[in-house]
Amino acid sequence: MHRRQALPDELRVILDSQAGVITTSQLIDGGLTPAVIHRMSGEWLSTSQGIHLTGPVTWEAAAWAGLLRGGPSSALGEEAAAYLHGAVRDPPSTIAVWAAARRDGFVVGPWRILFRCGRRASMGSMRRTRLDASLVDMAGRVSEDSAVAAVTRAFAQNKTTPGKLLAALEARRRTRHSAVLRALCGKAGEGIESALEWRFSRIVARHGLPTPERQIVDGASRIDARFGEQGLVVELDGARDHTDWSKDMMRDNRRLIESGDLTLRYGWNAVTGQPCAVVAQVAAALASRGWTGSLSRCRRCA
Helix, strand or coil: CCCCCCCCHHHHHHHHHCCCEEEHHHHHHCCCCHHHHHHHHHHCEEEECCEEECCCCCHHHHHHHHHHHHCCCCEEEHHHHHHHHCCCCCCCCEEEEEECCCCCCEEECCEEEEEEECCCCEECCCCEECHHHHHHHHHCCCCHHHHHHHHHHHHHCCCCCHHHHHHHHHCCCCCCCHHHHHHHHHHHHHCCCCHHHHHHHHHHHHCCCCCCEEEEEECCEEEEEEEHHHCEEEEEECHHHCCCHHHHHHHHHHHHHHHCCEEEEEEHHHHHHCHHHHHHHHHHHHHHCCCCCCCCCCCCCC
């Protein structure tokens, strides 16, 4: 019976820096023999050829497994890279890895590793493509709403600028959702910070309503949209950002009492599922407060 062998300190440093993932080559370079590696790997999860996961199965471990399988010039891309840059809120279930040579994908826990053949400029200790390239690559694979959400989040956090994103778009021959992203770059200075706000801005413009001010500071909070002349506020609430509805209602009531501004609130289902009903309600509120314009009807209204 063999006594369990402890890993040398230099290998533990590597494991700590790679979320508990290590390659057979790294183990050999660290002084372990193939026989010792074979014995020790019986307690590990082999995620792919020559890749060993020695600790918990986490998203970071899955991403490192993809990077190590991809080779020294590999880099995380698309949603995975955007997540590491902070432009995507949740770790994606599919982890894209750019690699110089073709590789077969594999699965680590609930995460799927897919390889894209090609080289991309990268950055960071967990190598990832640069943010603007990540956003453009991501747009080619995801829905319009997901692409808009990532871009608006990146703009809101000052992680990139419309000029940089436009340059990344121009560097590609063809990109899915490119027209939307270009339009969004033009709207970046108008305070649009989410896919929901983008959707609302489009239906407002399509139905001929006046353009509201956006992201107005109101004490300790911010107003998503305000029609100043009519004293009408519109708040666009994602469920995960507004979990305590009583605070929202108290703030709405205070605003009405102190300034006379009426607040209307809409969520994702209303703006995306009943857009014409939403703008009709906003138009009615505007008209009741002095707006003399008229609501334009679209094909969906009919």
